[in-house]
Amino acid sequence: MTFISPAELTDRLERAADTFATKIGTLTDDDARVDTELPGWTRGHLLAHVAHVSNAVARQVEYALRGELIEFYDGGQGGRTQAIEMAAGQSAAEHKEAIAAAFTRAVSVLDSLAQEQWQLPISYRDGVVMDGALAYWRELVIHLADLQVGRGPETWSxxxxxxxxxxxxxxxxxxxxxxxxxxxxxxxxxxxxxxxxxxxxxxxxxxxxxxxxxxxxxxxxxxxxxxxxxxxxxxxxxxxxxxx
Structure with a gap:
């Protein structure tokens, strides 16, 4: 794998989050109800998932900084599914607000880390903070493509x-x-x-x-x-x- 440093990854995450927020900026309530190619998921499900995973990454890091481990999703896989279903039907404005807050939380805590803190253990895949941040990069880039808002795989670097x-x-x-x-x-x-x-x-x-x-x-x-x-x-x- 091409090596990427924590500072470089933080930069990529900030840009990915900004691009994501910009691309969903014009979505309407009707747009949020449109089906995606992911079985059973509308854009609303995807938006809820991205907000949820952003908060999940943030809390992995927050607990790691205290020397504690916590499951990636509150309530595990069942909790993940329930949270997405409950939030999927929100208005476009509510989705955007939730995502903006979640992006700020996740990117801010990652940006605050010292070099050595990127190797703190987290529960996600029994890995370290760097693993969680890389997963977050995948989530932001791939799911933006899934939304079909003009940022498909052809734009991936x-x-x-x-x-x-x-x-x-x-x-x-x-x-x-x-x-x-x-x-x-x-x-x-x-x-x-x-x-x-x-x-x-x-x-x-x-x-x-x-x-x-x-x-x-x-x-x-x-x-x-x-x-x-x-x-x-x-x-x-x-x-x-x-x-x-």
Whole structure:
């Protein structure tokens, strides 16, 4: 994975949060009720989730600074689901207000950390604060694309795509070795199986596919032993909760 420092990650998070807030700024109540490509979720569900996960990341850090661990979501997976369902039907203005407050809470506490505090343990994936902050980066960028407000995967940076490919390498099925051939870039390999499948296309499309999203810049092409094949079926998203 391309190394990113805490200061660089904080900068990326601040920019991602600002972009997210700007892009949802014109959403109306009707817009918030529109279905997304995530099964059973409207934009309202996504907005509620982003606010909820922002607060969850913030409290992971707040407790870590006190030398304590706390579950990522209050009430675990059941609490997460209930909180999202309860907030999904809010007005657009209420969603925006909740997200603004949650963004401020999360970004502020991360921005306040000393270098060594990024390695404090948290309960999320039995990791450290850096792991939680990276997860937050994924949530902000990917879910903004899910909202379909003009900021799709085609806008993801090279840096983010390379990080995402590294993180999602665990989705490659056992026995398969993916040789990724992003256009105008050096090939890369994920997975360690004996059966090699080459996947070529735009870097953003490859990252979107691995993230379970629809490529937007063109068709990905898969080949095995010089023959065209279907793209492999990926394993589930690597989540502590098997959540969206």
């Amino acid at each position: 090279k840096e983010f795509c390379l990080y995402l490919i590294d993180f999602l390498a665990v989705r490659v099925p056992s026995g398969i070795r993916l040789k990724l051939l992003p256009l105008a870039m050096v090939p890369m390999t994920v997975g360690d199986g004996s059966n090699t499948v080459s996947v070529s296309g735009m870097l953003t499309d490859i990252a979107a596919w691995l993230a379970g999203r629809t490529p937007t810049m063109g068709s990905l092409r898969a080949e095995a032993a010089a023959d065209s094949v279907e793209l492999p079926t990926l394993l589930p998203w690597p989540s502590a909760f098997n959540a969206k």
